[in-house]
Amino acid sequence: GAVVSQHPSWVICKSGTSVKIECRSLDFQATTMFWYRQFPKQSLMLMATSNEGSKATYEQGVEKDKFLINHASLTLSTLTVTSAHPEDSSFYICSFRGAGGINEQFFGPGTRLTVL
Amino acid sequence: AQSVTQPDIHITVSEGASLELRCNYSYGATPYLFWYVQSPGQGLQLLLKYFSGDTLVQGIKGFEAEFKRSQSSFNLRKPSVHWSDAAEYFCAVGARGSQGNLIFGKGTKLSVKP
Numbered sequence: 289g290a291v292v293s294q295h296p297s298w299v300i301c302k303s304g305t306s307v308k309i310e311c312r313s314l315d316f317q318a319t320t321m322f323w324y325r326q327f328p329k330q331s332l333m334l335m336a337t338s339n340e341g342s343k344a345t346y347e348q349g350v351e352k353d354k355f356l357i358n359h360a361s362l363t364l365s366t367l368t369v370t371s372a373h374p375e376d377s378s379f380y381i382c383s384f385r386g387a388g389g390i391n392e393q394f395f396g397p398g399t400r401l402t403v404l
Numbered sequence: 405a406q407s408v409t410q411p412d413i414h415i416t417v418s419e420g421a422s423l424e425l426r427c428n429y430s431y432g433a434t435p436y437l438f439w440y441v442q443s444p445g446q447g448l449q450l451l452l453k454y455f456s457g458d459t460l461v462q463g464i465k466g467f468e469a470e471f472k473r474s475q476s477s478f479n480l481r482k483p484s485v486h487w488s489d490a491a492e493y494f495c496a497v498g499a500r501g502s503q504g505n506l507i508f509g510k511g512t513k514l515s516v517k518p
Contacts, residue, residue: 294447320504331494331510332448381447385504392438393506397447 290316292384294396301372302404309367309399311382317362318384322393323355326379338365372403406431408497410509417485418517425480425512427495436498437478438506439469443491451493454478465489490516 291314301307311321319340324332336357338344344357354376356368369376379400383393407430417423429435436455440448452463459471469480478495492513496506 292447322505331508334505337505379445383448392436392450392453393504394450395440395448398445400445 290314290384290386290394292382292394292396294380294382294399296399297397298400298402300402300404303373304371306368306370307372307401309369309380309382309401311365311367311384311396313363313384313394316384316386316394318386319362320385321359321365322383322385323357323365323367324381324383326381326398328379332381335367369401372401374403377401377403406435406497406499406507408495408507408509410493410495410512412512413510414513414515416515416517419487420484423480423482423485423489423514425493425495425514427478427480427509429476429478429495429497431476431497431499434473437469437471438496438498439463439467439478439480440494440496441491442494442511448494451480485514485516487516487518490514 293312295310323335326332335350336344336346338357338359340359340362346352359365379398381398383395386392409428411426438453439451442448451467452461454461454471461469467482471478492511494511495509498506
């Protein structure tokens with residue numbers, strides 16, 4: 289399967305600061321990617337879907353001004369958590385959609401965000 | 405609306421015993437079906453997937469799953485569990501012809517007794 293990396297793997301920040309998480313596909317190009325968040329002992333919740341070169345589509349209840357997504361290229365997407373608060377502490381996972389019209393997704397290893 | 409139900413939150417089996425994790429879905433047609441495994445603090449690894457054809461699907465690490473249309477189920481099985489299989493398992497469905505987003509079940513945590 290395809291390889292997806294995320295950086296950083298974990299980050300601790302103070303409340304009110306912004307944090308950027310990078311997601312890269314290392315061996316393929318994908319036009320569609322997804323950002324999920326996962327609270328402890330819970331499932332993945334889709335935050336947003338983005339296509340390269342266009343604005344992201346956010347799920348209901350996700351603040352687009354707080355969670356900025358930039359799908360800069362076919363191999364890179366970033367999620368910026370602006371003015372982070374403790375309730376934003378979570379595990380953030382990105383994924384890229386495979387080619388061929390099939391809904392297979394390739395997931396990154398995740399980023400653990402802790403906001404103090 | 406699509407939904408995925410994993411009835412078992414936590415299952416404990418003895419090493420060497422067989423395993424079955426249940427997954428039921430709600431969808432108007434036949435969706436794409438997936439099983440993923442997640443180790444603590446890690447991302448998701450695809451175990452197997454069903455798109456069409458043979459309803460018994462073989463995956464990695466000795467896992468298999470069977471799609472049963474009449475029961476709207478896609479249960480995951482393994483004949484002999486290893487201690488390294490202890491992890492969280494997620495069933496997911498994807499709509500055909502959509503942009504590709506997946507709906508995940510709440511997960512089943514598997515513990516393995518020595």
